[in-house]
Amino acid sequence: MAAAGRRDVPGRAGPSRPARRPRRRGRTTPHEHAAKCPTTCCTCPTVAGIPRIRQAEVMPQNHSELTLAYVEFYVGDASARAEELRRRYGFEVFATTGAPGPDSERHSLALRQGGVTLIVSQGAAAASYVERHGDGVADIAFHVDDVSDAFARAVRAGARPVREPSGAPEPQAAFAVFGDVAHTLLPHGVPLPPGFSPVTRDARTGLADFEALDHFAVCVEAGDLAGTVEFWQRAFGFSSVFREHISVGVQAMNSEVVGNAAGDVVLTIIEPDREAGPGQIDEFLREHRGPGIQHLALRTRDIVGTLDRLAAQGVETLNVPDTYYDALPERVTVTEYSLPQLRKARILVDEDHNGRLFQVFTRSVHPRRTFFFEVLERCGAETFGSNNIKALYTAVESERVLSAAVSPR
Known part of the structure; x- marks a missing residue:
């Protein structure tokens, strides 16, 4: 990893x-760039003469606002990967769930640096992913205004359902689009999946x-x-x-x-x-x-x-x-x-x-x-x-x- x-x-x-x-x-957001950019330019070229698709042509009405929540890696050894991210890249562990060990159902550590939140997880859910792919990104999670609406919109557009919306008053759901990478949906204001507990913050390493x-x-x-x-x-x-x-x-x-x-x-x-x-x-x-x-x-x-x-x-x-x-x-x-x-x-x-x-x-x-x-x-x-x-x-x-x-x- x-x-x-x-x-x-x-x-x-x-x-x-x-x-x-x-x-x-x-940088300017993709929507801002698309709004001010002509159909083709030095930033937005065509491929083999095919015009760039403009966002306005496909943007659904009343679509749920979507922002990045966290990125989760499935790994064989969560503690080792977290230590690697901490020592080499300057991330710090701020929350955990589960216990380490081969018999643990799930052991996850959440790390943060600046605006980046990463989770490293091992356990039953991660085992099949790691066996097939090795350690890697298994979930890019999003915050949305309405979890059920966003999930339904994704499925209508062709996504594979992974987890139906559940868990009121803070529902979650998940879908997949490419490979075995899931996309968990959480309400705005919910930083992590259920079960995480805060830990004493590490001393800042100052590495990055x-x-x-x-x-x-x-x-x-x-x-x-x-x-x-x-x-x-x-x-x-x-x-x-x-x-x-x-x-x-x-x-x-x-x-x-x-x-x-x-x-x-x-x-x-x-x-x-x-x-x-x-x-x-x-x-x-x-x-x-x-x-x-x-x-x-x-x-x-x-x-x-x-x-x-x-x-x-x-x-x-x-x-x-x-x-x-x-x-x-x-x-x-x-x-x-x-x-x-x-x-x-x-x-x-x-x-x-x-x-x-x-x-x-x-x-x-x-x-x-x-x-x-x-x-x-x-x-x-x-x-x-x-x-x-x-x-x-x-x-x-x-x-x-x-x-x-x-x-x-």
Whole structure:
């Protein structure tokens, strides 16, 4: 589940950091972007000439407001995974339920950092998931205005029912759209599922500074991208804000980004291109044994400082060729960090009409190589590193080939 890191990530030493220009934190929500954006633009391209679907065409009337509640991992050892998130990534445990041990029906720990809430769970419910997929994201839970209405809307749009609404006065329900990832629905103001008890807060480790979960990367089977996007549009009024076809060598993939009105649930949905050779997405689908979450993107306000602290705890990031940084000044004018800092930390940089995006990807230490984290900083940028995608997948491909050579299956 976790990832591990580069030891050569710099701290504040080295060339002085230029003064930052004033910048916007976060980004415009998908709905705001769709409202002000033409049918096609640099942020919202078409794929093979297909116009971008506009949110207004599919948004249901009186749809329930949906926001992110928490993300739950099913794991083999909840205590170990929680300690890993605490020690390496700076999360702190704030609530628990159940007891550890192989005979426990359920043992879960809830962790928090900034606006990000994660739950790690083991037990009977998690066992079958872990056997099939390994440790991974099993639930992306949402707050909604009306649980029964949101559940009915999801099922009408094609979702699989997982749990019917129950539990008044604070009802809950769950549905699934892709793979074995559930979506629990909770009323606003209910932070966690029933049964959690608060614990004495850990002393802050100060290892990282994540303020929000920026987006999820979702891998689906070839041919399922359009239907998955349409579900979120029809059920909950998500906007489609970005489409792209990505080619790396003989492999290729299609991706589309959709998000909710609040901007805190953003899904980058990716499918392999049937007409290209097999690649990373095909490998994920094979090793994960179906669709699922490939990575979570954690947003920070100071990516160099965050990487410095993560590296000190053994969090490794993917390598990026030096040639990327040799060409960077010709593509982007960076004022926030020096080129030596970016090169040494292997930070990718992209730019749109509102500012810059800085991002890195942790090296997966998942036994199946089916999960990792992205760490990013938005200095006004609203897009998703389109110009970096090829560099990312080239780096991932190098890791995949190297790993296969060292540990043949």
